[in-house]
Amino acid sequence: MAGTSYTSEFPPVYVTVDVVLLTVRDERLQVLMVERGSKPWRGSLALPGGFLRQTEDLADGARRELREETGLDVEPAHLEQLGTFGAPDRDPRARTVSVAYLAVLPALPSPVPGTDAAGANWEPVDAMLAHDLAFDHHAILAAGVARARSKLEYTSLATAFVGPRFTMAELRRVYEVVWGHPLDPGNFHRKVLGSQGFVRRTADERAGTRGRPAATYEPGDAIVLNPPILQRPPHVP
Amino acid sequence: MAGTSYTSEFPPVYVTVDVVLLTVRDERLQVLMVERGSKPWRGSLALPGGFLRQTEDLADGARRELREETGLDVEPAHLEQLGTFGAPDRDPRARTVSVAYLAVLPALPSPVPGTDAAGANWEPVDAMLAHDLAFDHHAILAAGVARARSKLEYTSLATAFVGPRFTMAELRRVYEVVWGHPLDPGNFHRKVLGSQGFVRRTADERAGTRGRPAATYEPGDAIVLNPPILQRPPHVP
DNA sequence: CTAATAGTGTCTGTCAGACAATATACC
């Protein structure tokens, strides 16, 4: 950005925004996918996304695309930039650079997105990663899942997967599903409470289907966890 | 990216690439800055960068700008994407989106970059962060420094700051300078050797100016450190 | 009561930092 002038020697590039929207549904990590209706990769599954508008911020573009393409009008509980993908041949039609965002939502009880507009649907992440996706969306999705896995360790991202009130078991299930292995309920409980500002206890309890009723919690003020909830190799003595 | 067509309703956006090139010189973390010669922010310091070419990959653009603007023709020891900055008003001339990269080099003995072309110079990071910079380069630099600080913990990034052969003290000084506080030499030594594949011992030794000669090491195969070299609050018993 | 889930307590191994001790160079 130092001393270069704007001339036609720099042909413009199309900037798009794509969103990896993750949630935990049915004990599985799922991602919102849309089916492409037009030419390249017609019929393939793709991440929701589209062209950046001239005067909108990148994150606003991500939120707008999510709204437009999925009929989903909830603000994601978490939205962060994931990375920018700009291989010269990633779109056969023109040079495009895609700014990818990672978004997280709790599993919504009623409105399954995509019932209205385009064919947007929740799909299991594992299946999508074993699948051919449009453009370089396989790499973008893989980056999103990797980011979510590692951010569970050292940030309070997990609370974005659950509702405003949650039990320890619900929070633990987020970790188990995203990491793909079970956690010790007792140790998890102790670690979460020991992590400064991660969760705050509420007054109510919630009777599950069976067993002792669980205390409920709400997200605390912490964004970075201290100490972190580390994903460790199991202890082999 | 699902089902939208390319029309003029999507005005093009200029895509630039900016680079935060860090090194450790004179016991300080320094960053390569160029002085702007043209209109907006003329005379201000800016990160090296420029327009993305039509057919080049993003990382290639970062390497090219580094070469062109600094007369530096060494391949950076480390280059990774930092993030994309695209606030609608970040450049008063036109809508630009900048893909920022973080690059790391060892302190080069002889060729001070910028002696030839533009006025490129190493500047202490602390001074730059207390300084007004062109565009949103203050935020980009801050992101780069934060990324470097945290990546020292869990990746082998530190080896990119030192030469192909280094002593434990040299490696330790990288951590001390980037983190801004001293480390215990003995504990550091033990932790680095205990981190699988971080460094590999070489046959030679190196006699410093004073004291017992130090063993030299070269970078190992590990990219992610296991266990990590954690930056911890000091122990208060 | 039994089963199931929530939550607490305890044991033990690992590993961090603090710091002492030893090794080996230059002066």
Added chain:
DNA sequence: GGTATATTGTCTGACAGACACTATTAG
């Protein structure tokens, strides 16, 4: 020898996982 730096060793506290134990509900 004296000093400076490198390297190794030791002690102790924090904390993780493993797992036993208690608490409280539904059926």
